[in-house]
Every structure is written in structure tokens, then in C-alpha cells.
Amino acid sequence: MFALAFLALLIKAAAHAQIKIEMIKVPTGSYMMSPLDLGTQQFEADGTTVRPSVKVVFEKPFLLARTEITQEQFAAALGRNPSLHVKGDNVGNLPVENVCFYDAIEYCNALSKMENFPPRYTLERVTRGADGAITFAMVKDVGGAGYRLPTEAQWEYAARAGSTAGWSHGDDESLVGKFAWWKAESSGESKPVATKLPNAWGFYDMAGNVWEWCWNPESQVGGTQPMRGGSWFNCATCCRNTGRCVSEPTSREGTVGFRVARDGDLNNPDAHAKVQ
Secondary structure (H helix, E strand, O other), rough: HHHHHHHHHHHHHHHHOOOOOOOOHHHHHOEEOEEEOOOOOOOOOOEEEEOEEEEEEOOEEEEEEEOOOOOHHHHHHHHHOOOOOOOOHHHOEEEEEOOOOHHHHHHHHHHHHHOOOHHHEEEEEEEOOOOEEEEEEEEEEOOOOOEEEEEEHHHHHHOOOOOOOOOOOOOOHHHHHHHOOOOOOOOOOOOOOOOOOOOOOOOOOOOOOOOEOEEOOOOOOOOOOEEEEEOOOOOOOHHHHEEEEOOOOOOOOOEOOOOOEEEEOOOOOOOOOOOO
């Protein structure tokens, strides 16, 4: 059953080989973000921060995908679909999941090549499993105009969309289901992207559906990497703007996917956020 579904998805992806990723330009600005030291407990059970916040300033715009990367988009670039949820009439529009950090990095480079951008990452000492997926690599961000993962600061800035509340829509938990596929809404599986309401800046599924891998430039080689936003399996609290967890770069779960980013100022593609 899975093989037939994947074959159909590959055929569909091949027919749309130049699948474009819809990107939104995130404006310059600032927000208050809690320090995100890897491997530490950042938040109380109710989602309130337990550490002082810092001001993060974005002096240059950046681009972020409107939706999580879908199974069809992933298959079109890499020729495989590792997802566990492959049922329904709209499989191609389900978020790709069961992807590790290295899968996300490899997708970013493949997408860059498809759109004639130089790859954003170099990968050295690469080892692969029997299925061809990367099991280890030394990853370096070399800058440039190619696709990449958002940093945590960028992800949260876009997720908040100007809000200082727990969720982008505010602090009313009863409204979470209008914006997020979370445990009480999902029937135990991921859902097609962009089927809930977007946040104020037009981003879908920043809360729930699947966790999203982010880039941590300070992580050690082979060290844990962050994920943001919660998933269909999690409670509403995990889907807050501050929702966060970390995992090994080889970890694959049916609750984990990603979205891609690009630098918006191509005259200064290496501009980063400044913490005050």
C-alpha cells in the first residue's frame, strides 16, 4: 500500500518537477525572545518563560516558506518520501515528516540547485544508510542566496507575527483549534498544510501539524538540533510561540518536518539578527 502511494506521489511530483515554494518576505523589526540554550528547560508547564527575555533585532528582511514542506515538494527534489502518514486523497499536500535534520539540510541544497541558486550548505564526511539517507555529516552554512533552515530567532519572529501573546492569535486557548492541528483536533495524524487559519503575516501551521527543524549555528558537529512549534500529537501548550524541543540530527519521527528560508536582502545575504 505504501509503495503504491509513494509511486503515485513520485509520478505526480515528476509531472510538476519545478514545484515552487511560496515564500513570504518577513519585515525588519524586533521582538523579545527568551534565551534558547540547547538541552535546557526553557519554559514552565503553562508556557511562561523561566528566564529573562532578550531583544532580537532584524536589520535585514528574510524570506520564509508560507507552509511546511509537503510530501510532493520533498519527493520532487530528492526522489523519495520518508513520511509515515500517506493516506487520503491529498497525500502530496501533507507535510513531509519522519525526516531527520540531515534530510532537511539535503532538501535545502537540492531545492537551491533546482532553482539555480548556489547550495547554502556544505556537507563533509557524509555517511548514508541502506536507503540512501544521510546518517552523519559535518554541515557548514557557507552563506549565499540558497535555501536554508530558519534560525530559531527567525522562526519565532515569524510565528509571533507581531504578537507578544502565547499564540499568534492571542492567549485564548479555546481558539487554538482555528489555527493549529493539535492533539485535540488531529484525530492522531498530520493534516494537509494550509487547512487552518494563517497568522497575521500569512504563515500557516506555525503552531501544530508537525514540529519544524531549525538551524542552530552554535550546535556542535553531530549535536542536538532544535525544533519549534509543536505537532498534531502535542497539547496546545506545546504549540505556543515558545514551543520547543531538541533532538539528535538523525532522529526521525512522524511528528517532525520543516519549512525553508532564504535571505531576503540578496545584496547582503549573510546578514543575521542582532541580540541586544
